[in-house]
Amino acid sequence: MGYLSxxxxxxxxxxxxxxxxxxxxxxxxxxxxxxxxxEYADLSKDGMVLMFIPAKDHGIGSEEKLGIGVNMYMEIDGxxxxxxxxxxxxGVKIATNIKDEPFGIxxxxxxxxxxxxxxxxxxxQGD
Numbered sequence: 802m803g804y805l806s807x808x809x810x811x812x813x814x815x816x817x818x819x820x821x822x823x824x825x826x827x828x829x830x831x832x833x834x835x836x837x838x839x840e841y842a843d844l845s846k847d848g849m850v851l852m853f854i855p856a857k858d859h860g861i862g863s864e865e866k867l868g869i870g871v872n873m874y875m876e877i878d879g880x881x882x883x884x885x886x887x888x889x890x891x892g893v894k895i896a897t898n899i900k901d902e903p904f905g906i907x908x909x910x911x912x913x914x915x916x917x918x919x920x921x922x923x924x925x926q927g928d
Contacts, residue, residue: 804805804849804850804919806843806850806851806852806862807851807852807871807873808852808853808857809851809852809853809867809868809871809915809917810853810854810855810856810861810927811853811854811855811856811867811915812852812855812856812857812863812914812915813914814824814839814840814842814853814854814855814927815836816833816914817822817841817842817853817913817914817915818839818842818844820914821844821851822844823891823911824891824892824893825846825888825893825911825913825919825920826846826884826887827843827845827846827851827854828844828845828846829844829848829860830843830844830845831843832920839853840854840855840858841853841854846875847875847876847877847878849875849876849895851873855909863875866916866928867915867916867917867918868912868913868917868918869916870916871918871920871921872910872917872918873917873918873919873920874911874920874922875919875921875922876922876923876924877921877922877923880910881907881908881909881921881923882899882907883898884921885899885921886910892914893911894899894911894912895909895910895911896910896911896912896918897909897910897920901925905924905925906922906923906924907922907923907924907927908920908922908923909921909924
């Protein structure tokens with residue numbers, strides 16, 4: 802089976818890496834050429850990988866909005882309620898509070914520092 806790894810343009814690579822690592826609990830994979838001057842980075846959580854590049858190096862001006870209409874739907878391992886409480890404690894911008902969906906999923910949505918949305922979800926027990 803294949804997998805999808807979105808490549809997201811961001812304003813500040815170092816801040817993005819720190820946000821995903823320290824605030825959302827992602828693990829750093831590859832950073833190129835190095836952590837002091839990242840031109841590419843990938844970070845993962847529960848087998849899902851997001852890749853990042855500097856927006857300015859790819860023709861995206863500082864006046865252009867990032868993240869508009871982009872939402873990654875990410876099924877996580879562990880306890881979603883505990884994860885929700887953890888990201889709230891760390892001051893992450895919650896776009897949609899945690900809730901049970903009628904289709905058997907419990908989820909919540911956050912916005913990252915560039916406006917990209919991530920909906921973390923888990924199947925409800927018994928579904």
